[in-house]
Amino acid sequence: MTARIQVPQRARRGEIVDVRIVIQHPMETGFRYDALGRQTPRNVIHTLVCRYDGADVFRAEMGAGIAANPFLRFPVRAKGTGDIECRWIDSENVAGVASARLTVAA
């Protein structure tokens, strides 16, 4: 799965930065039928967790009500220089990871 994560390169300690992530994924609803009339099985990224500075700082549980190629923007308070790492998993147990480094000046 291709994904793009965007975080400002540097921040001051205590500053609130926005994490933006887009993941290439159909977010199949399970309500669609193919040309042969077969139901396309539901396949969505149901969980995304963001880890930073040794702790989970954000988690999203999603369903088919989130648009294809899910986009999320959420805030994180800059604490220390480190990776902001997002991990996710879909209904077919395909997992993905994307991370970006945040440099924090005191």
Add this chain to the structure above:
Amino acid sequence: MPDGARRRSLAALLALFALAGRARSQPVMNPAPGIDARIINTPEGALQSILNGATMRKGRVHLDVPAVAENGHSVGMTVRVDSPMSESDCVRQIDLIADKNPVPRVATFFLGPESGRAEIESRLRLNGTQRVTAIARLSDGSFWFDAVDVTVNELACLDGG
């Protein structure tokens, strides 16, 4: 077996199959204990599974969704909650409910003091003109909400979306 009894047992059997079929056709997300599986995919059931008996008040939550969307495939959504996001007073959870979606409970976001600010942006898939509700659970256990009516000109669930 007398005729009437046989007919009744046959009817019961058929009803059982019908129920099973219905259950299969309805995908269940976040099945909450104590919530009847038959209503989990109604707006009321979704609300119950979030509030768990508590009441919610309007305010503090600002849900930003366009009043009119050209189509339901991808509708921008921003939700913001007034909160200091400190250790003692912060937003723990934000839920989104779309009344007319096949699975009304669209997403749940978990955040905390390390978020610094309670503001999340994403894109929704909406099955037609409906009300979208955002519910925030604060660290003191209180629930606050905001609701927006969205007019969707072309739904998401008809074709390739």
